[in-house]
Amino acid sequence: MDHKPSVLVQVDLHAQYVHLVITGCVTEANQHALHPVVARARTLIPSVTVTVDLTGAAHLEAVAVELLRAAIHHEHTLSGSGPAEILVPAVLSHHPPVPHHANPLTGGTRTRTGSPVLRAA
Ligand SMILES: [Zn+2]
Secondary structure, three states: OOOOEEEEEEEOOOOOOEEEEEEEEEOOOOHHHHHHHHHHHHHHOOOOOEEEEOOOOOEEOHHHHHHHHHHHHHHHHHHOOOOEEEEOOOOOOOOOOOOOOOOOOOOOOOOOOOOOEEEEO
């Protein structure tokens, strides 16, 4: 089964905030894909706090949150990049199992994931 995160980058043009809105699946196996996105976001506007919003994720693993938190802290210590905080939902969600695996011939059901979208708020 395909577990992938999607990232929407929201940048406030008055330099008030940079939000990374994460949807889809954030698991131990794929959370590393978010590291460069977070690192890049923290360089967009110096000294602005980057918020990594995981509250909209359909599938969120506790260990993934911890790994992400550690990576963000490490990055901050290492390169002195701007502050970042993680928003975690009160209850970790897990989407229901997909009833059938996506059929490569019919295309199955795929959610669009991939490159972050840059959107000015
Ligand atoms: Zn998932």
